[in-house]
Amino acid sequence: MTSRKQTEADDRLAILNRGRKGRAVRRVDAHLDSAAPVEIGKVPDPYDPRNEGQLDDTERDDLAACESAVGSLQVAFASAGKALATINRARLYRETHSSFDAYVEERWGMKRSQAYRLIEAWPVAAALSPIGDTxxxxxxxxxxxxxxxxxxxxxxxxxxxxxxxxxxxxxxxxxxxxxxxxPEPQGVASDTGQKQPTTATxxxxxxxxxxxxxxxxxxxxxxxxxxxxxxxxxxxxxxxxxxxxxxxxxxxxxxxxxx
Incomplete structure (x- = not known):
């Protein structure tokens, strides 16, 4: 039983790793630096299409800048969640604030619920991808x-x-x-073998x-x-x-x- 569970776990890990490698191979968008936030001034202002055909060199540069900005947003939530978790657990706020709730509200203008949503999410994001790009x-x-x-x-x-x-x-x-x-439908035995109420005839x-x-x-x-x-x-x-x-x-x- 243990061997089968271990095999299933290994299979799942292999699928995850295969997906990560696939993304790495397909990363023709190497200009994306998801770890570094992009200043708003470096993002091109919206404009009408120059033409209906292929992108020109300027448009390709604009696309690269825009995608870099979007890419940084995609991983920012996981990094922020981990950072908030560290600040909270280590009480790194204690020199300036009496509580974590007060810290996130006064320092970041963030509601308590938003902070804890980020804290809850980061371990999942890290488990799905080491660079947090899920x-x-x-x-x-x-x-x-x-x-x-x-x-x-x-x-x-x-x-x-x-x-x-x-x-x-x-x-x-x-x-x-x-x-x-x-939940298990009524009338069906659960995976633990316990019988559930049934209305079947x-x-x-x-x-x-x-x-x-x-x-x-x-x-x-x-x-x-x-x-x-x-x-x-x-x-x-x-x-x-x-x-x-x-x-x-x-x-x-x-x-x-x-x-």
């Missing part, structure tokens, strides 16, 4: 998982999504969290037959033509639903293998 919106969705189930569970959710490929959005992360950590074998029938209905509903039409109508929502279906299918398969 979008803040993604990290926010995983903070409750880390608080309840631990950092390993939070990173596993994100590793699974990365392993599927495709674009990850905050909504997709939210759906994955809900699917993997939602028929014998246990009849209930399994009903489950199989429902599973076949799901398979039929996912006809390629339906999926293609859904992608044309609303690609983002379709990807979210398909990711949710895949997660549920994985959970179902794991439960069936335990029998």
């Amino acid at each position: 979008p803040e919106s993604h990290v926010r969705e995983l903070v409750p998982v880390a608080k309840t189930h631990g950092l390993e569970a939070a990173t596993a959710v994100y590793a699974d999504l990365r392993g599927r490929g495709g674009r990850i959005t905050a909504a997709i992360v939210r759906q994955a969290v809900r699917s993997q950590f939602s 028929g014998s246990p074998v009849d209930q399994l037959k009903m489950a199989l029938k429902a599973q076949r209905a799901v398979w039929s509903a996912l006809a390629p033509s339906v999926v293609q039409a859904a992608m044309q109508q609303d690609p983002e929502a379709t990807r979210q639903y398909l990711a949710d279906v895949e997660i549920q299918a994985t959970r179902t398969a794991k439960r069936a293998r335990r029998a």
Whole structure:
């Protein structure tokens, strides 16, 4: 059992590392220096397009400056959260302020709730990427998982999504969290083996037959033509639903293998 858990953990880590290496290979945007904030005066003022074709040299320079500014914002929240955590725990504010709450409000004009949100988020951001470049919106969705189930569970959710490929959005992360950590439906035994209240009728074998029938209905509903039409109508929502279906299918398969 321990060996299998270790193997699963190693697999998840491999997926995360593969994703990081992939990003490193694809970093043609080497001009981004996410560690250094960009002064607002160095960001080009908004202007109308020069033409409809390829960017000229000036536009490429402007794009580089703008993306550098956005890149610094993407990692700033994680660094700020870690810094605030250190200031709070070590009471580095004590020479000038009586409390951490007073410090963040008077020194930074920051509400207490905002400061603690940053403090809660930074360990998750660091676990997902050592340079803290995971979008803040993604990290926010995983903070409750880390608080309840631990950092390993939070990173596993994100590793699974990365392993599927495709674009990850905050909504997709939210759906994955809900699917993997939602309460057990009534009438189904929990993973610990404890029986839950049930409203189902028929014998246990009849209930399994009903489950199989429902599973076949799901398979039929996912006809390629339906999926293609859904992608044309609303690609983002379709990807979210398909990711949710895949997660549920994985959970179902794991439960069936335990029998």
